[in-house]
Amino acid sequence: MSEIDLHRAARLSVAPMMDWTDRHCRYLHRLMSKDTLLYTEMVTAPALVRGGAVHLLEYSAEEHPVALQLGGSDPRELAEAARLGAAAGYDEINLNVGCPSDRVQSGTFGAVLMRQPELVADCVEAIQDAVDVEVTVKCRIGVDDQDPSTVLPEFLDTIAGRGITRFTIHARKAWLQGLSPKENRDIPPLDYPLVHKMKAEFPDLHLSINGGITTLDEAVLHLEAGLDGVMIGRAAYHNPSDVLLAADRRIYGRDHEVDxxxxxxxxxxxxxxxxxxxxxxxxxxxxxxxxxxxxxxxxxxxxxxxxxxxxxxxxxxxxxxxxxxxxxxxxxxxxxxx
The missing domain is CATH 1.20.58 (Methane Monooxygenase Hydroxylase; Chain G, domain 1)
Structure with a gap:
């Protein structure tokens, strides 16, 4: 929806979380904050295109601004899935390059794609060619034995070269072998300074930080330090009142707060x-x-x-x-x- 300023909305967002951020959860969160950007659970392109699971795209109009996160690695299939999402009225199409689950790896999408930036670039270019809404990427700082200080700037540079200007970076590596998806949310160490360094190196990109952030106080510190946005996951789900009820006032400067x-x-x-x-x-x-x-x-x-x-x-x-x-x-x- 063109009247929505997504760059402003993305100052704070609730992370896409499988089995959690469904349409009922998003409706609840929208009642708590008018401005925060909300994301769907990851929806796989094969489920939409081959499986015909368009019911996964259902949402309430009150949820705007709301983004559809897609999983996949076939440019043509992702483009078709994105068309379905844009036709449904989503404000943004986001490509998942961060999920470490075995199921996602077997489909050659999610965090494993950090190893194939050119393929990711082809995917986002195909999506952009297919839809008029903004296309974004959520990624990790690297996977397995990659050196994030080398891999992440190369990844951002490659994807930005295809016209992507907004990224959300989970400030942890993903270990694709040896750690469960749950462990990948906690065990790999956080590297906030690297994400902040990326903003310094890529000042024209809109960068949001994700991972381990649990309070609005922390979010404000990251914003004041120069990042464009903060994405909060589990804390926004398990303790939504502390994260969302004051978000419009503290993050967006709006005179709006409910109990x-x-x-x-x-x-x-x-x-x-x-x-x-x-x-x-x-x-x-x-x-x-x-x-x-x-x-x-x-x-x-x-x-x-x-x-x-x-x-x-x-x-x-x-x-x-x-x-x-x-x-x-x-x-x-x-x-x-x-």
Whole structure:
């Protein structure tokens, strides 16, 4: 959507996370922040083009600005998948060059593509030729025994040579052999200085940093140090209130901030519509469990939803019952507890 300033929106983004950032999660996050850029889970080009899984592209119009992340390594197939995404109205098409899972490697996409920058360049060029929306790349600083200080600038230079101007860099290597996807999110050491150095070397590129960032305070430090954007992953999912409720004010300078109980109330019509269409409550509330992390009553909120949302007939009244545990929770000695 051309009226959206994606470079501004990308000052803060929520990372694409498999099994987490589905359309229900994104709707929740949008209620918490009007400006933050949201990403889909990674959708593979073969699933869309060969598998006809266009239902994976479903989203609510309220989610804008929202980006579609694609996985794949065949330029023509990615181009066709991107056409489907652009036709669905996504604001951005992002190519995944960072996921380290075995499943992704076997499909020759994700982090393994850090070894084939020319192929990545061919892929993004094909996507750009196919769509009018902005095309971006999310990558690692390298894989396995690569030297990131050499590999990363060469990678950026190669891809930028095909017209890509916006990258999100996960500031860790990916070890494709020997570490699980979960371990690859924690064990390889973070190298924030290298990402900042890339901004100095490529001042015309819009660079966002990702990996290990958990608070808005940290995000602001990276922005003040010269980076163009910050992408937050697990912290935005498990503790969305701390990351997103103040984001519009602190990151974008907008006079907008809501509280978590208001967000819950605003979710109720969405939940009702989902149930009316045949959906189940837990498909939405599983993304809401962390809304009150660190606040009195949070444990009861999680328990009520976790135990009840899967039961037949569960609906908005369960969410309101869970909310009562938060809004009526006593504060012990002026402190907070989970």
């Amino acid at each position: 978590a109980p208001t967000v819950v109330a605003d979710m109720l019509p969405y939940i009702e519509a989902h149930l009316t269409s045949g959906g189940r409550l837990h498909q939405i509330t599983r993304h809401m469990l962390g809304l009150f992390t660190g606040r009195p009553g949070a444990r009861h909120w999680r328990r009520v939803l976790s135990e009840g949302a899967n039961k037949p007939g569960a609906g908005p009244e369960l969410v309101l019952a869970a909310l009562d545990h938060v809004t009526n929770a006593p504060v012990a000695n002026g402190g907070i507890h989970a």
